[in-house]
Amino acid sequence: MIIKLIQPKMIMRPMDTRLKTRMAPSLALLTIANMIHKEHTVIIENENIEDINFDEAVDIVGITVTVDVFPRAIEISKIYQSKGIPVVAGGIHITAFPEQAKTYFDIVAVGLAEKTWPDIIRDFQNGKLKKIYRCNGEIKGSEIVSPGYHLIDTKKYLYCNIISTSRGCPFRCDFCYNSCEAYKTLYINRDIEDVIKDIKTIGKRHVMFIDDNFIGNPKWTLEFVRAIRPMGLKWNAAVSANIVDMPDLLDEMAISGCESLFIGFESLNEKAIKNVHKSQNNIRKYETLVKEIHKRGIMINASFVFGLDDDDITTFKTTLDWIVKNKIETVTSHILTPYPGTKVYDEYAKNGRIIDFDFSKYNTANVVFKPKNMTPEELYNGYIWIYRQIYSTKNIFKRMPKAHKQRVPYFLFNFLYRKFGKATEKLCELITYERVGSIAEKLSYLV
Structure with a gap:
């Protein structure tokens, strides 16, 4: 059987370049591919990199769907359906908001691929496909399938050294997909031996752990970082702000090779944080958190969400001043986006606050709802302004790490990725994305 797996073309934000689309391959598609490639022919196509070949013979198509590519996924589905080829839709948006998806796709896969795709393949072969497949019951860490790293065309990406150690998150912030019904009880760590096996398969000393929350189970994380300490890795991960209360774990992370941490600060307004039930964040401890991380020689990638109900036009300047004062190395900014299926979406839809249902705009760079204390134009303009200010030459030097x-x-990311990303993009076209990523790793981490 020939199975095609597709990643639709993403909608780039104003500050993005093609470096964003070439950052790393889809672990979701690689995981599905690794489950089935021994018995079937698997084709993976990333539309961010290459055009989809609609003419080659395939038996069934699978599409991974985030909310912003949902309209494009529908277009792709229609083309294959017109050829009599069934289309499976899965991914984070489909799992969070499955009812609408059933209208456009032949099969809807809700939840983890390990618990849906084996049934889909079996039923397809037996001519008994159902409309919807759900991940019923709990999954064990040992049941999580490793991605098929050997199937990656490494020349196409900056980094292929990406690994997940868990699924889900223990917290349920209102604006996050983890507040959706399907994700409410999902948090599971993989077996440590399996993760280490993936690290060895990749064969790199620089590793990016791309979990929702690397410290969702601090006891597991402590055991894991102690296990990888002898490997001499340089690694990055995403953690929640409550790591401020875990100094011993921070010590062990630093010793084992942690170089930077992505943290969802989201807002400097205590009321705004409480209103979206981000209980793991204590704003009064933010500066202590930054000092503790910097003290250990670890960089911070801080995430901020603008447009929360307690934000107004002064929020942008206040946030910029805090970022510069605390020498936050990199910043990822977002306009609050009511992802379908989340508590925020349900609340805003109920109260008539959503003003745009074009899901292609749901990429955290557009205002699709009515803000409470500013106009949509003020929110958008503030979002663009703070990005430009953070990555101005003056503020890049002001934020330089001690x-x-x-x-x-720090300088490679701030100048070559953010400020002069288009020039770096052209360099990648000349010598391949893989080579540029490798050079950046060697310069950054001496690996």
Whole structure:
């Protein structure tokens, strides 16, 4: 059987370049591919990199769907359906908001691929396909399938050294997909031995752990970082702000090779944080958190969400001043986006606050709802302004890390990825994305 797996073309934000689309391959598609490639022919196509070949012979198509590519996924589905080829839709948006998806796709896969795709393949072969497949029951860490790293065309990506150690998150912030019904009880760590096996398969000393929350189970994380300490890795991960209360774990992470941490600060307004039930964040401890991380020579990638109900036009300047004062190395900014299926979406839809239902605009760079204390134009303009200010030459130098070992990766990211990303993009076209990523790793981490 020939199975095609597709990643639709993403909608780039104003500050993005093609570096964003070439950052890393889809672990979701690689996981499905690894489950089935021994018995079937698997074709993976990333539309961010290459055009979809609609003419080659395939038996069934699978599409991974985030909310912003939902309209494009529908277009792709229609083309294959017109050829009599069934289309499976899965991914985070489909799992969070499955009812609408049933209208456009032949099969809807809700939840983890490990618990849906084996049934889909079996039923397809037996001519008994159902409309919807759900991940019923709990999954064990040992049941999580490793991605098919050997199937990656590494020349197409900056980094292929990406690994997940868990599924889900223990917290249920209102604006996050983890507040959806399907994700409410999902948090599971993989077996440590399996993760280490993936690290060895990749064969790189620099690793990016791309979990929703690397410290969702601090006891597991402590055991894991102690296990990888002898491997001499340089690694990055995403953690929640309550790591401020885990100094011993931070010590062990630093010793085992942690170089930077992505943290969802989201807002400097205590009331705004409470209103979206982000209980793991204590704003009064933010500066202590930054100091504790920097003290250990670790960089911070801080995430902020603008447009929460307690934000007004002064929020942008206040946030910028805090970022510069605390020398936050990199910042990821978002306009609050009511993802379908989340508590925020349900609340805003009920109260008539959603003003645009074009899901292609749901990429955290557009205002699709009525803000409470500013106009949509003020929110959008503030979002663009703070990005430009953070990555101005003046503020890049003002935010320069005190730790000398972090200055090379800091300047590489701030100048070559953010400020002059289009020039770096052209360099990648000349010598391949893989080579540019490899050079950046060697310069940054001496690996």
